[in-house]
Amino acid sequence: xxxxxxxxxxxxxxxxxxxxxxDLIKSTADMMVESGLLAAGYNYLVIDDxxxxxxxxxxxxxxxxxxKFPSGMKAVADYVHSKGLKFGMYSCVGTMTCARYPGSYxxxxxxxxxxxxxxxxxxxxxxxFRPKNTKGVDLYRKMAIALKKTGRDIxxxxxxxGHDETKEWIDATGAxxxxxxxxxxxxxxxxxxxxxxxAEMNFRNWANCFADLDMLVVGMNGEGACSxxxxxxxxxxxxxxxxxxxGSPLMIGCDIRKMDETAKEILFNKxxxxxxxxxxxxxxxxxxxxxxxxxWNESGEDTYTxxxxxxxxxxxxxxxxxxxxxxxxxVTPSMLGLDADMPIQFKVKDLWxxxxxxxxxxxxxxxIQPHCCEIxxxxxxxx
Amino acid sequence: xADCIGCGRELTQNEIALHKKIKDVRDTEFFCIHCLAGxxxxxxxxxxxxxxxxxxxxxxxxxxNQ
Numbered sequence: 026x027x028x029x030x031x032x033x034x035x036x037x038x039x040x041x042x043x044x045x046x047x048d049l050i051k052s053t054a055d056m057m058v059e060s061g062l063l064a065a066g067y068n069y070l071v072i073d074d075x076x077x078x079x080x081x082x083x084x085x086x087x088x089x090x091x092x093k094f095p096s097g098m099k100a101v102a103d104y105v106h107s108k109g110l111k112f113g114m115y116s117c118v119g120t121m122t123c124a125r126y127p128g129s130y131x132x133x134x135x136x137x138x139x140x141x142x143x144x145x146x147x148x149x150x151x152x153x154f155r156p157k158n159t160k161g162v163d164l165y166r167k168m169a170i171a172l173k174k175t176g177r178d179i180x181x182x183x184x185x186x187g188h189d190e191t192k193e194w195i196d197a198t199g200a201x202x203x204x205x206x207x208x209x210x211x212x213x214x215x216x217x218x219x220x221x222x223x224a225e226m227n228f229r230n231w232a233n234c235f236a237d238l239d240m241l242v243v244g245m246n247g248e249g250a251c252s253x254x255x256x257x258x259x260x261x262x263x264x265x266x267x268x269x270x271x272g273s274p275l276m277i278g279c280d281i282r283k284m285d286e287t288a289k290e291i292l293f294n295k296x297x298x299x300x301x302x303x304x305x306x307x308x309x310x311x312x313x314x315x316x317x318x319x320x321w322n323e324s325g326e327d328t329y330t331x332x333x334x335x336x337x338x339x340x341x342x343x344x345x346x347x348x349x350x351x352x353x354x355x356v357t358p359s360m361l362g363l364d365a366d367m368p369i370q371f372k373v374k375d376l377w378x379x380x381x382x383x384x385x386x387x388x389x390x391x392x393i394q395p396h397c398c399e400i401x402x403x404x405x406x407x408x
Numbered sequence: 409x410a411d412c413i414g415c416g417r418e419l420t421q422n423e424i425a426l427h428k429k430i431k432d433v434r435d436t437e438f439f440c441i442h443c444l445a446g447x448x449x450x451x452x453x454x455x456x457x458x459x460x461x462x463x464x465x466x467x468x469x470x471x472x473n474q
Contacts, residue, residue, distance in 0.1 A: 042465070124466055124467075188434070253448050
């Protein structure tokens with residue numbers, strides 16, 4: 026299979042961790058449809074760790090915990106599919122998963138067949154308990170081949186946290202997305218730190234092998250197993266906007282049955298989702314666009330101005346302020362490659378409020394408050 | 409055992425494990441639980457709950473699971 030754009034969906038881990046069951050999955054599937062998340066593009070529903078029994082059966086097969094999933098995993102997958110969604114599950118390269126359930130090491134072909142027989146469309150593959158004499162590149166390649174040989178299209182999500190120089194080999198394994206960063210928790214500091222990690226690798230990303238900054242914490246509001254401190258609306262917007270511009274998969278981590286209006290405003294923003302899903306899949310480029318005065322953020326640390334060329338020739342410009350000071354920036358057309366001698370004209374749309382902005386001498390001057398972001402689309406037309 | 413990079417106090421193994429689990433497993437210098445709570449602007453009790461949860465889940469970084 027060729028994955029055309031960063032996958033979008035929901036994963037159980039951030040909120041529920043080990044507290045998962047069949048009713049949760051079914052009610053989440055219902056809500057993904059009823060709320061409009063599926064229509065907005067969020068089509069994968071992924072069960073993370075802790076779904077299995079602690080021991081394989083006598084034949085060596087993984088077994089879904091019958092107390093958590095009494096109908097069996099195929100029935101759960103069938104229900105998810107009946108809603109028009111795709112169904113995802115989890116395993117691990119090692120002898121055990123991170124929560125000490127059976128891992129797939131030495132069982133790759135057997136487990137791939139099990140997942141295919143159940144109707145799995147997405148496999149998240151973690152990196153815990155990897156035997157010391159093994160290499161990540163080999164283990165991910167092995168499962169990728171095993172999945173392909175089932176004959177079923179199963180999106181392969183590598184989760185090696187960027188360790189062992191993942192970025193240098195992951196696109197040679199068959200993985201369709203790969204964790205480029207450490208684990209996320211709900212806290213502003215985590216969001217900021219993961220953004221740094223994404224920027225440090227220069228947003229390295231490829232179609233069919235998307236760099237994953239980890240699951241979203243938008244809407245968690247301090248609840249859920251992975252929450253440390255609740256974020257506010259501005260912080261959730263900056264988190265989502267940065268992930269979208271970076272081309273990261275967008276996997277919701279809050280309890281979507283309890284989404285508040287702020288979470289909906291952010292997660293349903295079709296203009297920002299369109300930036301993320303743009304078919305050209307160009308990576309964003311950081312540009313220096315600073316103007317230093319007084320108490321403005323002079324050093325640029327934890328501030329980013331990202332520019333992304335889109336498939337139809339439009340340009341997305343994002344200002345992200347992860348610092349504790351105001352960020353003052355300006356962008357001119359020439360900084361975006363729009364020289365005066367080009368027969369074009371453009372309008373600039375604020376993608377958070379949907380309004381077009383007036384420019385001063387064609388220059389976009391902005392002051393971004395701490396923890397805030399602004400994202401614009403230069404709609405370029407032939408002049 | 410290492411010392412906290414925030415306050416200099418000698419760290420327990422479980423504090424090092426908590427730092428790795430919460431912040432970044434690749435870190436080579438660590439906060440004690442109090443300084444980690446300060447970094448994340450949360451209560452120490454919240455991190456103590458997280459530690460108990462990770463031990464319960466079987467995370468091998470923690471003393472109880474080795």
